[in-house]
Amino acid sequence: MEREGPRSASSAPPSSLRWEILRGAFLARSTPPSSPHASSQVDRKIISRRTSSHFNMIPRHFISENFSGALDVPLEVRHSDSKRDISVLYKLPVMTAHSLVLTQRMENEVDLKDFEISNQFNIDNTGLLCCWPSEDILAHFCLKNKDIFSGKKVIELGSGYGLAGLAIAAGTDAREVVISDGNPQVVDYLQLNIDTNIRSFGDKKVKAMTLHWDQKLDSCMLSSFDAIVASDCTFFKEFHEALALTVKSLLKNSERSTAILLSPRRGDSLDKFLVKVEEIGMRSEVVENYDPAVWQRHLMFLSGEDKSWPNYDEDHFYPLLVKLSFGDPTEAPFLQTLPGN
Ligand SMILES: C[S@@+](CC[C@H](N)C(=O)[O-])C[C@H]1O[C@@H](n2cnc3c(N)ncnc32)[C@H](O)[C@@H]1O
Numbered sequence: 500m501e502r503e504g505p506r507s508a509s510s511a512p513p514s515s516l517r518w519e520i521l522r523g524a525f526l527a528r529s530t531p532p533s534s535p536h537a538s539s540q541v542d543r544k545i546i547s548r549r550t551s552s553h554f555n556m557i558p559r560h561f562i563s564e565n566f567s568g569a570l571d572v573p574l575e576v577r578h579s580d581s582k583r584d585i586s587v588l589y590k591l592p593v594m595t596a597h598s599l600v601l602t603q604r605m606e607n608e609v610d611l612k613d614f615e616i617s618n619q620f621n622i623d624n625t626g627l628l629c630c631w632p633s634e635d636i637l638a639h640f641c642l643k644n645k646d647i648f649s650g651k652k653v654i655e656l657g658s659g660y661g662l663a664g665l666a667i668a669a670g671t672d673a674r675e676v677v678i679s680d681g682n683p684q685v686v687d688y689l690q691l692n693i694d695t696n697i698r699s700f701g702d703k704k705v706k707a708m709t710l711h712w713d714q715k716l717d718s719c720m721l722s723s724f725d726a727i728v729a730s731d732c733t734f735f736k737e738f739h740e741a742l743a744l745t746v747k748s749l750l751k752n753s754e755r756s757t758a759i760l761l762s763p764r765r766g767d768s769l770d771k772f773l774v775k776v777e778e779i780g781m782r783s784e785v786v787e788n789y790d791p792a793v794w795q796r797h798l799m800f801l802s803g804e805d806k807s808w809p810n811y812d813e814d815h816f817y818p819l820l821v822k823l824s825f826g827d828p829t830e831a832p833f834l835q836t837l838p839g840n
Pocket residue numbers: 504505622623624625626627629630631632633634656657658659660661680681682685710711712713729730731732735738
């Protein structure tokens with residue numbers, strides 16, 4: 500029963516997927532062990548374990564309600580009021596950066612209201628389900644290559660809980676960071692997460708924004724970003740063109756600007772997205788091995804040497820690095836520090 504998150508998203512209409520995820524969430528919480536649904540509950544646990552597996556490039560710890568601030572985390576706001584939320588501490592592997600504390604839903608906590616909002620805004624709620632493995636890698640990649648953000652204006656698209664955007668804000672010398680998602684509920688979490696970690700950002704302008712790729716962009720945003728980052732956002736074929744056009748509209752029309760996407764291949768989904776990119780006149784480059792540590796973990800999951808991710812499936816979980824730009828992505832000066840060039 501492959502039903503969680505973006506995994507099956509490309510093959511069914513969005514509304515039926517939303518209801519399938521909702522049904523799954525209700526079954527997982529309400530089915531007694533002896534009921535006919537008990538075996539699907541077991542399947543679900545296996546799937547849940549799989550999606551909650553991570554590359555763990557940014558070490559994380561769940562923190563309890565009586566977390567007292569003994570950790571060196573300068574927080575303004577520590578907890579949301581909701582019983583279904585958890586706080587997660589992400590230890591950024593950068594000397595100068597503080598750790599980040601993010602409020603997230605407990606994994607797979609979705610309810611009827613979430614689906615009403617999804618339908619109302621024509622958006623999925625995969626961003627509420629968890630922080631996906633690609634986001635962890637994107638945050639790591641951005642911190643490891645932090646020089647490429649120096650003095651730049653950056654936006655994260657489809658950010659979910661925004662780990663990568665927040666890591667750029669806390670751990671690089673970016674000038675301004677906008678963290679965006681098309682789901683207004685996700686943006687509420689983003690705003691809380693920005694408020695919580697505000698003291699880690701120094702003088703940088705950091706803001707959350709509701710940005711649906713189908714929406715008309717504010718004229719002040721057009722051609723204004725030096726860099727765009729996004730993770731696991733190419734799985735919905737119905738939004739391929741809108742996402743590609745959003746990237747093209749937001750990015751400064753310069754050889755020096757670029758978008759960095761981390762995307763698992765997910766069947767033909769990534770390839771189809773890249774066709775759209777070409778159709779709208781942008782250039783792309785795909786790099787498979789862009790970071791030695793990530794590559795090493797990928798190989799260990801694949802071989803089974805690392806057993807922490809049973810049934811690891813590279814097509815769905817190993818994100819490829821996709822660079823989009825107006826000129827030749829391999830020649831853009833902004834990208835010259837990236838591995839693979
Ligand atoms: C699989 S989640 C990835 C979230 C996050 N980047 C991560 O990797 O944890 C896809 C995200 O894209 C957002 N999204 C999907 N379609 C969108 C659209 N048309 N416009 C803006 N955001 C969208 C969802 O709300 C969700 O947060």
